[in-house]
Amino acid sequence: MTPHILWNEFPVGDHRAMCPMCGTKPKKRDMGITILSPESGVAHCFRCGFVATNRHERELTEAERKAFKRRMDALRKAHDAEQRERQAQAAAEAAQLWLKSQPCLEHPYLSKKGVKAHGVRVHGGLLLVPLRDANGVLHSLQTIDRNGDKRFLSGGKVKGCYFSIGRPSGRIVIAEGFATAATVHEDSGHAVAVAYNSGNLLPVAKALRSKYPCIDLYIAADDDWQTPGNPGMTAATEAARAVGGLLMKPDFNGLQRGPKDSDFNDLKRLIQEKEASQ
């Protein structure tokens, strides 16, 4: 179902609002809205690309078309400048936290997942997993608490940023979460990159493809088998196709799979449980 804009709530003029398609919080004003008259409006999300128009039953005049374009461009510029400012603040915060943090020797989340630290650090009981771009610049951090609750620094850049483990030797495996990537690295020895979520698999795959034009890229999918549309498999398939990569899907055949068992870390745990019970 396509969400709709409540056009009547906006007077003639230019506005910024939460996108009804991708927005999660009212203060995330990713959408520009230009109202030329009560019968003529355009909305454009600068984040997801969602576009809507209000009652354009007649052809727009050339002047109207130009006005829409000019005013929407100005809204986009303001949006992008705000975003860069927030990202710069988050990057500064990330650098400070990283300096204050300690090397991680043990942490309840790592114990629960059965993986090593691989260079992540700890501060105030939180694991800190860095988000770096392909040039190694630190942009943000993901924090993971003892219960596995994950958060990014507010406003920090995520798109195209990743955390790498191991040195690439002919192959890099991209996975969504830290624990999944760590598991793949520990079991296979391959270099891995943490993309943090399904929506970032494609941007990270593209960033790595640019950095390493000849390397084999593998996408280790989360098989979200109980979620409608299986976002993990869908995004991993798309990312693998886009960069000429290969898809790795966890095979739960013959295991007592729970509804939340979706990734290679879950797979390893189930295999170990099965072996222990035999």
Ligand SMILES: [Zn+2]
């Ligand atoms: Zn949007």
